[in-house]
Amino acid sequence: MIKIIVTALVMALIGLASPQVGATMTSSSYLIQRDGVTGGGLSPGTSPGYTGQGALVALPTPVTALSSPSFTSSQASPAQAALDGRNGVIDPSNTSGVPQLGDVLIVLKAAVGDLVLTPSQRFHADVAPLRNGRPDPDGKVDLGDVLLILRRVVHLVSW
Amino acid sequence: MYRNLALCAALLCCLILPGCGGGGSAGSNAATAKAVTKVQTAGLLPGGEVLGAIRITLGLPYGVTVALDPATGLPAANVVQLVGAADPTLVFQQVHYLAPTPTARGSLSFVVVNAQGFGALEYLAVQLDITPGYFPAAGDFTVSDFAVAGISNYQETTISNPTLSVEIK
Numbered sequence: 001m002i003k004i005i006v007t008a009l010v011m012a013l014i015g016l017a018s019p020q021v022g023a024t025m026t027s028s029s030y031l032i033q034r035d036g037v038t039g040g041g042l043s044p045g046t047s048p049g050y051t052g053q054g055a056l057v058a059l060p061t062p063v064t065a066l067s068s069p070s071f072t073s074s075q076a077s078p079a080q081a082a083l084d085g086r087n088g089v090i091d092p093s094n095t096s097g098v099p100q101l102g103d104v105l106i107v108l109k110a111a112v113g114d115l116v117l118t119p120s121q122r123f124h125a126d127v128a129p130l131r132n133g134r135p136d137p138d139g140k141v142d143l144g145d146v147l148l149i150l151r152r153v154v155h156l157v158s159w
Numbered sequence: 160m161y162r163n164l165a166l167c168a169a170l171l172c173c174l175i176l177p178g179c180g181g182g183g184s185a186g187s188n189a190a191t192a193k194a195v196t197k198v199q200t201a202g203l204l205p206g207g208e209v210l211g212a213i214r215i216t217l218g219l220p221y222g223v224t225v226a227l228d229p230a231t232g233l234p235a236a237n238v239v240q241l242v243g244a245a246d247p248t249l250v251f252q253q254v255h256y257l258a259p260t261p262t263a264r265g266s267l268s269f270v271v272v273n274a275q276g277f278g279a280l281e282y283l284a285v286q287l288d289i290t291p292g293y294f295p296a297a298g299d300f301t302v303s304d305f306a307v308a309g310i311s312n313y314q315e316t317t318i319s320n321p322t323l324s325v326e327i328k
Contacts, residue, residue: 104251104272105251105253108251108252108253108270108272109253111214111253111270112214112253112254112255112268112269112270113255113268114253114255128308128313128314129312129313129314130313138314142306142308142315143212143213143214143270143272143306143307143308143315144212144308144312144313144314144315145313146212146270146272146308147211147212147272147274147308147310147313148313150251150272150274151211151274151310153274154249154274156274156275
C-alpha cells in the first residue's frame, strides 16, 4: 500500500515538473528528443530520441523522477516517420491494424478528389515508396500509396 | 391548292436545312453518337517498370457527356473499362465527372489501379455520349493530370506528352 502511494506521489511530481509533456500537439508526427535531461538512467546528449504519434509519446521505462525534465519536439522527417507505425489503415471502422479493402476505396476516392483525408488519414495513407521493404513516406498521398495499399490488401506485398 | 402545299414544303426545307452542318455546334442530327477514348498502358514507364496505377483527367468538348447511373447519379460502371485485364477482381477504379456549365466544359477524372499490374495488351476504354446536334472532333478532347505509378517503385510519375486516341462513332 505504501509502495503504491509513493509511486503515485512520484508520478504526480513528474507531472508537475514536466509542463511541456502535456502541451498541445498539432501535428500527427513528432520526434521527441531529450534536452539536458538527467536522471532516470538518461544522460543529455546524443542518444536517440523517442518517436510518437500525436499525443502518444513513448517514454523510457522505468520512469523515475528527473532532476531537470525538459523536452523539445520537432516534426519528424519522412525517414524518421517511416519507423513510427504508419500502416495504410485509414478507414475508421478498420481496427485490425492492417489495411483492408475499405482503406483502398477511401484512398482511391481521395486520389480523384472525391474526398479530403483528415491529417491522421493522410499520415497513415502516406506509405509509398518502399525502401528495403519498409515504408519510406514521401510526404504526399498519391498513386504510389493507392497502389501499395491495394497490393498489401491482396497480399502481393507486405511490410 | 398544290401551289400552297409546295410553298409550305419549301418553307419547311428552309427551316430544317440550316440546322445540319459544322463541327462543335448544335444542329438537328437525331442519331445518338458515341465517342470512345482509348488510353494505352504499355510503355509509359521507363526501364520495363510495370504500370500498376493510372490517373487521367479528360477535358470534354461541349455536347460530350457520360452515362450516369440513375440510382446514384454517378458515372455508370461501364464508362471507364480496363480492356483485357487478366484478373478483373484485382482492378479498382474511381471516376469523377464534372458536368459542363455554360461557362466551362465538362471533365472526367479517373484513377484505375490494377494490383497485378497492367498487361502489355491492356488498355483503358472510356465510353462517352455525344448529345444529338453536336459534332466534336478528336482534337477537341484534352488530357491533363496524366500520372502513373509502377508496381515496383510505387512512385507517381507524370506523363508530360500523353497520346490519346478518340474514335467518334
